[in-house]
Amino acid sequence: MATIAEVAEAAGVSISTVSYALSGKRSIKPATRDHVLAVAAELGYAPNASARMLAAQRSQIIAVSEPVHADTDDTAHMTFAMETTKAARAAGYDTLLLVHDDAVEGMSRSAATSLADGIVVLDVDEDDPRVELSRTLSCPTVFIGLPADTDGLVCIDLDFEAAARIAVDRLVDAGHRALGLISHREDTVLRGSNFPRRFLRGFIAQAEARGVAYAVTHPHGHTAQGSVDRLLKKLPELDGIVLNTTTDVAASLSPALATHGLSIPEDISTIAAGVTFSTGRFAVPLDVIPLDAHASCEAAVQLLVTAIETGEHQPQTVLLVPDYREAGSVLARSRAPLTPHP
Amino acid sequence: MATIAEVAEAAGVSISTVSYALSGKRSIKPATRDHVLAVAAELGYAPNASARMLAAQRSQIIAVSEPVHADTDDTAHMTFAMETTKAARAAGYDTLLLVHDDAVEGMSRSAATSLADGIVVLDVDEDDPRVELSRTLSCPTVFIGLPADTDGLVCIDLDFEAAARIAVDRLVDAGHRALGLISHREDTVLRGSNFPRRFLRGFIAQAEARGVAYAVTHPHGHTAQGSVDRLLKKLPELDGIVLNTTTDVAASLSPALATHGLSIPEDISTIAAGVTFSTGRFAVPLDVIPLDAHASCEAAVQLLVTAIETGEHQPQTVLLVPDYREAGSVLARSRAPLTPHP
DNA sequence: GGGCGTTTTCGAAGCGTTTCGAAACACCCT
DNA sequence: AGGGTGTTTCGAAACGCTTCGAAAACGCCC
Numbered sequence: 206m207a208t209i210a211e212v213a214e215a216a217g218v219s220i221s222t223v224s225y226a227l228s229g230k231r232s233i234k235p236a237t238r239d240h241v242l243a244v245a246a247e248l249g250y251a252p253n254a255s256a257r258m259l260a261a262q263r264s265q266i267i268a269v270s271e272p273v274h275a276d277t278d279d280t281a282h283m284t285f286a287m288e289t290t291k292a293a294r295a296a297g298y299d300t301l302l303l304v305h306d307d308a309v310e311g312m313s314r315s316a317a318t319s320l321a322d323g324i325v326v327l328d329v330d331e332d333d334p335r336v337e338l339s340r341t342l343s344c345p346t347v348f349i350g351l352p353a354d355t356d357g358l359v360c361i362d363l364d365f366e367a368a369a370r371i372a373v374d375r376l377v378d379a380g381h382r383a384l385g386l387i388s389h390r391e392d393t394v395l396r397g398s399n400f401p402r403r404f405l406r407g408f409i410a411q412a413e414a415r416g417v418a419y420a421v422t423h424p425h426g427h428t429a430q431g432s433v434d435r436l437l438k439k440l441p442e443l444d445g446i447v448l449n450t451t452t453d454v455a456a457s458l459s460p461a462l463a464t465h466g467l468s469i470p471e472d473i474s475t476i477a478a479g480v481t482f483s484t485g486r487f488a489v490p491l492d493v494i495p496l497d498a499h500a501s502c503e504a505a506v507q508l509l510v511t512a513i514e515t516g517e518h519q520p521q522t523v524l525l526v527p528d529y530r531e532a533g534s535v536l537a538r539s540r541a542p543l544t545p546h547p
Numbered sequence: 548m549a550t551i552a553e554v555a556e557a558a559g560v561s562i563s564t565v566s567y568a569l570s571g572k573r574s575i576k577p578a579t580r581d582h583v584l585a586v587a588a589e590l591g592y593a594p595n596a597s598a599r600m601l602a603a604q605r606s607q608i609i610a611v612s613e614p615v616h617a618d619t620d621d622t623a624h625m626t627f628a629m630e631t632t633k634a635a636r637a638a639g640y641d642t643l644l645l646v647h648d649d650a651v652e653g654m655s656r657s658a659a660t661s662l663a664d665g666i667v668v669l670d671v672d673e674d675d676p677r678v679e680l681s682r683t684l685s686c687p688t689v690f691i692g693l694p695a696d697t698d699g700l701v702c703i704d705l706d707f708e709a710a711a712r713i714a715v716d717r718l719v720d721a722g723h724r725a726l727g728l729i730s731h732r733e734d735t736v737l738r739g740s741n742f743p744r745r746f747l748r749g750f751i752a753q754a755e756a757r758g759v760a761y762a763v764t765h766p767h768g769h770t771a772q773g774s775v776d777r778l779l780k781k782l783p784e785l786d787g788i789v790l791n792t793t794t795d796v797a798a799s800l801s802p803a804l805a806t807h808g809l810s811i812p813e814d815i816s817t818i819a820a821g822v823t824f825s826t827g828r829f830a831v832p833l834d835v836i837p838l839d840a841h842a843s844c845e846a847a848v849q850l851l852v853t854a855i856e857t858g859e860h861q862p863q864t865v866l867l868v869p870d871y872r873e874a875g876s877v878l879a880r881s882r883a884p885l886t887p888h889p
Numbered sequence: 890g891g892g893c894g895t896t897t898t899c900g901a902a903g904c905g906t907t908t909c910g911a912a913a914c915a916c917c918c919t
Numbered sequence: 920a921g922g923g924t925g926t927t928t929c930g931a932a933a934c935g936c937t938t939c940g941a942a943a944a945c946g947c948c949c
Contacts, residue, residue: 206659206661208934208935208936209935209936210935210936218898218899219898219899219900220899220900220935220936220937221898221899221900221901221937221938221939222897222898222899224936224937224938225898225937225938228937230937230938231897231898231938232896232897233897233898234896234897234898237897237898249659251656251659251660252660252935252936253601253660253661253934253935253936254600254606254657254660254661254662255597255598255600255601255606255661255662255934255935255936256597256601256904256934256935256936256937257660257935257936257937258596258597258600258601258904258936259595259597259598259600259601259904259905259906259934259935259936259937260903260904260935260936260937260938261904261936261937261938262904262937264596264597266643269644273629279621279622279625279626280621280622280625282625283621283622283624283625283628284621286625286628286644287615287644287646287647290644290645290646290649291646291647291649294649294653299643299644299645299653299657299662300643300644301608301641301642301643301644302611302628302629302632302641302642302643302644303632303641304629304632304633305629305633307632307633307636311636311641314593315596315641317548317591317593318593318594318595318596318599319548319595319596319597320596320641426828427828486768486769550904550905550906551905551906552905560928560929561928561929561930562905562906562907562929562930563907563908563909563928563929563930563931564927564928564929566906566907566908567907567908567928570907572907572908573908573927573928574926574927575927575928576926576927576928579927579928594905594906595904595905595906597904597905597906598904598905598906598907598934599905599906599907600906600934601904601905601906601907601933601934601935601936602905602906602907602908602933602934603906603907603908603934604907604934
């Protein structure tokens with residue numbers, strides 16, 4: 206591989222002239238610049254990454270910490286890792302993938318050796334060891350997801366409580382009076398991320414605020430059948446369902462309702478909220494309030510890059526505003542409005 | 548962050564002594580070595596990655612090229628990316644993730660700038676632009692998957708033809724005489740990876756060699772229902788099914804058979820082969836010949852690391868020997884053996 | 890044609906390691 | 920005492936780039 210010295214020699218100029226011609230950080234006479242560029246292109250010159258890193262004291266690399274527990278939803282997390290990589294690339298950074306145990310150790314390693322300029326933390330647990338670690342690190346870090354203690358951290362996540370409120374409002378405004386929430390499996394809710402809990406909280410609060418009947422259930426396996434059975438038992442007049450659960454469960458909702466002779470949206474209006482999957486190829490496509498990996502990762506990388514390049518890294522929690530996408534799974538019931546929006 | 552010069556100063560020795568004490572590449576008097584190590588630990592010294600790369604002319608980074616087409620199976624590919632990362636880490640390397648367009652461009656970039664010491668190419672298409680690219684790169688590269696033209700390449704993949712043969716043999720040896728293959732969707736088979744075709748070829752060849760009746764079908768959507776219907780129509784006496792398809796389809800096989808009053812393994816013995824998913828939580832667990840991401844990635848990284856560290860990079864295609872895992876989904880039919888193994 | 894302000898280019902000092910050759914030292918043998 | 924043999928440590932040269940300060944070149948005016 207050609208070095209900058211070879212380009213300089215071939216172009217008959219000094220090394221620094223080549224450097225400035227290529228970086229544009231100082232003005233170079235157009236004629237020489239063009240000539241240098243041409244020579245560089247001809248020699249297929251590409252600046253050596255390590256040398257550049259060493260001299261610039263910056264690696265242009267962002268580490269992505271992605272533990273992958275047993276109950277990690279592969280598809281969802283693959284999406285986040287890739288969206289982060291895409292966003293980073295667009296900002297001129299490459300991404301280093303840290304998985305499993307190394308998701309934690311790798312953070313120290315890449316920060317201590319200056320291998321990475323910043324870190325994006327994915328799949329954040331309520332009580333995540335990486336939270337404490339990041340406080341000791343002095344390497345810009347952004348969490349995608351909310352740990353219990355966000356003190357001193359920069360975190361980004363969908364506003365799950367707001368998402369739940371929006372879903373409830375939609376259904377109530379469309380005349381529904383008995384809402385069911387199919388949440389995540391109970392074991393997932395107990396340990397792991399806290400967004401199911403945040404969603405649950407928002408759902409209950411808003412259902413009570415609007416004065417409608419509601420019931421909550423957690424699926425047991427990977428199907429919605431049991432959940433549907435339980436919801437209908439608790440709330441026979443059920444007319445609306447909010448899904449904040451996994452793909453498997455969501456996909457099986459329609460057949461599960463069918464066993465009770467019910468269908469979406471004629472009998473039961475349905476909204477999936479805070480989910481990463483697309484319902485496009487479900488038997489019945491659903492209205493969705495997406496957990497938008499693209500938006501989250503882009504915002505996270507943006508924040509991180511700003512921190513790296515300007516040094517501004519204010520602790521903050523950014524809650525992304527939920528976005529509602531209609532697909533026809535909510536049907537208006539003709540009823541008088543119950544309570545105006547609070 | 549402390550530098551090696553600071554450690555040297557604090558320990559009262561020269562820089563090179565610190566370097567050798569830490570790397571162990573030359574003998575250092577035990578007493579000084581211990582002292583240096585203690586001082587280094589106390590200062591929290593970690594060698595600067597860029598400086599090390601520059602001096603050692605090696606980055607200890609492997610690039611992982613993972614395009615992610617529309618029809619990419621997220622779960623499967625996430626697994627491959629992560630297994631590669633794990634294997635690389637175990638060998639002392641970090642991994643750079645290159646996705647989407649950058650899966651191609653990133654290869655040139657990371658090779659040209661010496662950012663990466665080697666490249667692992669995932670999700671290989673029959674006619675993959677990265678094949679031609681890698682030939683121009685002079686950076687050790689290993690493909691996981693087989694492109695059409697493997698000339699001059701190092702490739703690793705499961706021996707799908709052998710896997711198909713083994714599945715057929717199992718069923719025939721257990722007394723089955725009418726085998727159905729549920730392959731991948733037709734559009735997946737046409738463009739994209741060639742392993743479905745290799746599997747198909749092996750299946751047909753072996754079914755003919757053993758002299759049993761057989762039929763092949765490609766699912767249309769994400770369920771096995773249509774495939775089962777078609778197989779039973781073509782082959783009413785169907786008594787064995789081989790699955791070389793996606794999770795969705797495989798998971799729905801049991802219910803699909805149930806609509807015909809058939810069950811696994813009483814009526815239909817079943818084997819899933821060349822698949823990445825686990826059938827553990829299917830209604831009926833299946834015998835599996837796994838496409839073992841762990842094994843493939845480990846072998847690939849091994850080969851790559853050897854190439855990087857010793858310079859040996861013989862073009863070769865490594866076909867991994869299939870492994871059969873019983874789960875009780877094949878039931879022996881008492882019949883006289885038909886044809887001995889060829 | 891000497892002086893002055895600009896533009897353009899150059900030289901050299903880092904950045905923090907690794908690694909080679911040689912110096913320094915201790916020890917034993919003749 | 921001189922010389923050879925190890926062992927241990929040191930100094931300095933890379934590695935290839937960025938960037939600062941200053942020199943060189945240029946243009947212009949008096």
